Structures are given as structure tokens and as C-alpha cells.
Amino acid sequence: MPAPLSTIQLTPLRMNSEGTTTKSEGKPLIRIGLVGCGRIGLVHLAAIAKAQGVKVTMVSNPTISKAESAAAMYNVPEFTSDADEVITSPNVDAVWICSPSSLHASQIKLAAANKKDVFCEKPVATDLPETVEAINACEEAGVKLMIGLQRRFDPNFLRIKSGIEKKEIGETIVVKLCSRDPAPPPISYVKGGGGIFADMAVHDLDMGRFLIGDDPIEILAVGSTHIDKEILELEEPAERYDTASIIVKYPRGVMCHIDVCRQSSYGYDQRAEVLGTGGMLATENMYPNTAKLYTPSFTGNADLPFDFFLERYNDAYAKETVAFCDALVNDTPAPCTGKDGLVALVMSIAAAKSADEQRWVKFSEVVSSVYCTTPTSCAIVADSDIFPEGFKPTTDPADLLVVVTPPKQRIWERMFQ
Numbered sequence: 001m002p003a004p005l006s007t008i009q010l011t012p013l014r015m016n017s018e019g020t021t022t023k024s025e026g027k028p029l030i031r032i033g034l035v036g037c038g039r040i041g042l043v044h045l046a047a048i049a050k051a052q053g054v055k056v057t058m059v060s061n062p063t064i065s066k067a068e069s070a071a072a073m074y075n076v077p078e079f080t081s082d083a084d085e086v087i088t089s090p091n092v093d094a095v096w097i098c099s100p101s102s103l104h105a106s107q108i109k110l111a112a113a114n115k116k117d118v119f120c121e122k123p124v125a126t127d128l129p130e131t132v133e134a135i136n137a138c139e140e141a142g143v144k145l146m147i148g149l150q151r152r153f154d155p156n157f158l159r160i161k162s163g164i165e166k167k168e169i170g171e172t173i174v175v176k177l178c179s180r181d182p183a184p185p186p187i188s189y190v191k192g193g194g195g196i197f198a199d200m201a202v203h204d205l206d207m208g209r210f211l212i213g214d215d216p217i218e219i220l221a222v223g224s225t226h227i228d229k230e231i232l233e234l235e236e237p238a239e240r241y242d243t244a245s246i247i248v249k250y251p252r253g254v255m256c257h258i259d260v261c262r263q264s265s266y267g268y269d270q271r272a273e274v275l276g277t278g279g280m281l282a283t284e285n286m287y288p289n290t291a292k293l294y295t296p297s298f299t300g301n302a303d304l305p306f307d308f309f310l311e312r313y314n315d316a317y318a319k320e321t322v323a324f325c326d327a328l329v330n331d332t333p334a335p336c337t338g339k340d341g342l343v344a345l346v347m348s349i350a351a352a353k354s355a356d357e358q359r360w361v362k363f364s365e366v367v368s369s370v371y372c373t374t375p376t377s378c379a380i381v382a383d384s385d386i387f388p389e390g391f392k393p394t395t396d397p398a399d400l401l402v403v404v405t406p407p408k409q410r411i412w413e414r415m416f417q
């Protein structure tokens with residue numbers, strides 16, 4: 001049985017008299033390049049500016065005016081429209097990838113080839129084979145890879161995690177997670193995004209695994225459509241849902257229940273509850289303030305909950321950035337690895353398969369669809385007569401994913417068996 005995951009500890013920032021962070025004593029400054037100066041890129045730039053022992057030396061964005069503006073805002077000496085210039089620059093030691101998801105895998109591989117440590121917003125890639133290839137590229141190159149699953153750094157979820165580890169409520173029985181967005185995204189976002197399990201529930205699937213501290217066994221999911229009936233015309237079944245319920249089975253009979261919905265009329269809704277043999281731990285939804293309103297017709301919160309994910313998780317985004325900066329400066333492991341991102345992706349794919357086929361799905365079924373001829377050359381094995389029977393893998397699914405680590409180890413030996 002794998003050891004429980006540890007609650008993340010962040011090194012406090014050390015400020016100088018001017019309010020900026022000081023260089024770590026006796027250690028060289030880590031030079032950072034950032035790719036993608038959209039809204040999430042700016043959040044990371046602001047956090048890096050507060051971290052110790054690091055400095056952003058170059059940024060890029062396809063619209064160069066955005067790169068120029070970000071460089072001016074955060075005193076970055078170089079900017080460009082070409083992401084490859086940042087990734088290959090001799091003045092960059094580590095790369096933050098905040099570009100569109102379709103570019104993540106190729107940019108991670110390029111960074112690995114240039115011996116750069118990598119922070120990448122989720123997902124690692126848009127499909128499973130590319131995900132495996134990108135992770136392997138970093139492991140073969142000996143560079144760090146951290147995936148941005150920011151909810152792991154949220155103070156509310158961290159308090160739940162701490163309570164579970166300290167056995168404040170005894171042994172865990174059930175974990176319940178609620179995730180509801182204020183409004184549905186446009187159909188252009190949903191189309192090709194993998195559906196509600198891949199682009200939304202993936203965070204909750206990862207959070208369940210993080211809180212429980214174990215690897216899941218199988219999954220059952222159902223989906224429905226209540227809000228935007230236009231998505232019913234989309235080709236992929238998982239993209240046709242705006243609401244879903246998920247049950248994930250873990251060792252020792254522990255269950256994780258997840259409900260997600262693309263619209264919550266009262267604002268962003270993110271809650272967690274853990275029932276244990278000796279009690280319960282739960283978090284409430286987050287509000288911009290704690291003010292209460294009392295009138296003859298209303299008693300309650302004066303304002304609605306946060307209505308935008310960057311506002312709700314601003315602190316978590318900052319803390320995950322600082323945590324990876326700390327790992328770079330002190331040469332410690334990334335607190336949220338590429339393999340964590342890979343497992344979350346496998347879980348989301350299995351959830352979509354379960355909803356489509358209306359049955360429990362073991363995660364090994366997803367793993368067995370991938371075949372790697374080399375660590376950085378993987379493909380989906382199609383269920384097609386085009387492939388002769390002798391070409392189709394018939395071995396243990398754990399052997400189909402080739403992952404190189406020193407010493408050689410298969411990451412699936414204890415996962416999804």
C-alpha cells in the first residue's frame with residue numbers, strides 16, 4: 001500500500017527592507033522564463049515576484065504587446081512572441097508553461113531537451129500517449145516537472161488533508177466533493193476540450209486522491225444535460241454533459257463522491273466533506289468577505305460567493321508557484337508531479353468511459369489502451385481489425401507504459417491493477 005501523501009509545507013518568504021524577496025544565501029539565482037502572458041500567466045508572474053531565490057528573465061506571448069506589457073509590469077528584461085525562444089534561451093533555467101493546452105506536451109519536451117525544469121498548467125497534454133511521452137522526456141533528461149493542480153494548495157483543502165493525516169476524525173469512510181461553476185462556458189470551449197470530466201471534474205478527481213492519500217481502484221460516473229442544450233449536438237459523449245455525479249472506489253472500502261455542474265446561480269461553489277469513524281471534517285463555500293446582512297426579509301451573507309475561479313483560488317495559485325520556486329532553489333522534489341497529472345487524466349478518461357458505457361470502469365482498462373515502443377514514443381492501440389492480432393499487446397497493462405526512472409521503475413506496478 002502506498003504511503004499517504006504529505007501535506008505540503010511552504011517555506012516562508014523572506015523580505016528585505018524594500019518589500020521584495022532576497023536571494024537565497026549562498027545559492028545562485030534561478031532564472032525563470034514564462035510562456036503565455038494571459039490572465040493565468042500574470043497570476044504566476046505576480047507570485048514569482050514574491051518568491052525568494054528566483055527571477056523572471058524572459059516572457060513570451062503570441063500577441064507580443066501582451067508580452068511587452070507583462071515585462072514592463074514585472075521588470076522582466078526580455079520579451080518575445082516566440083515561446084521557443086524562451087524555452088531554449090541560455091538565460092533561462094526553468095520554464096513556466098501557461099500556454100494553450102494543445103501546446104503543453106511539445107513545449108515540455110522542448111524544455112526537457114534543453115535541460116530546463118518545468119512548471120506546466122494542467123493538463124500535461126490533451127491525450128494520454130502525449131502525456132506519457134512528456135513525463136518520460138523530463139525523467140530521461142533529469143529535470144523537474146510540476147503540474148499546476150492548484151486546489152492542493154488551497155488552505156481549506158489543506159486543513160482537511162491535515163485533519164485526515166492526524167486522525168482527528170478517525171479512519172476515513174467517505175469523502176464528498178462539490179464543484180459548481182457560476183456559468184457554463186461557451187460551446188467553443190466545450191468542443192474538443194474532452195468534456196466535463198476532463199476540463200472540470202479532473203480537479204475533484206485529483207483532490208479525492210490527494211485527500212485520501214491512496215490510489216483508486218475503479219470509478220462509476222453518470223452525466224446529464226440541464227443548462228445549455230446546444231452541447232447535445234457535440235460529437236464526443238462526455239462533451240454533451242453539463243452535470244455529472246461520480247463515485248470512486250478506494251482501498252479499504254473508502255468511497256469518494258463527487259458532484260459537478262457547469263452552472264450555479266448563486267456563484268462559484270467549492271466544498272469538501274470527510275466522514276470518519278470518529279467525526280466529520282467539512283469546509284464551507286468561500287465568500288469575498290464575512291459580512292452578514294440582517295433585514296426583515298433576509299438574513300445571511302451580505303454578498304454572493306466568488307464568481308470567478310481566479311478570485312476563489314488566487315491564494316492557491318500563488319502558493320503553488322512559490323512551492324515550486326522553493327523546490328528549484330533547494331533542489332527538492334516538485335510537490336505536485338507529472339505523474340499526479342497523469343493519474344488525474346487517467347481518472348477523467350475512465351469517468352467519461354463509465355458515463356458512456358453506464359458501468360463501473362477499472363483504471364487498468366484505460367492504461368491498457370496505450371502502448372509505448374520507447375519512453376518517448378507512445379500511441380493508443382486502436383480496437384480495429386487493421387492491426388493483426390499478433391501486433392496487439394496481450395501482456396499486463398503495467399508493461400504497456402514505459403517509464404524511465406533511476407532505477408528503472410514502472411509507475412503502474414502499484415496503480416490501477
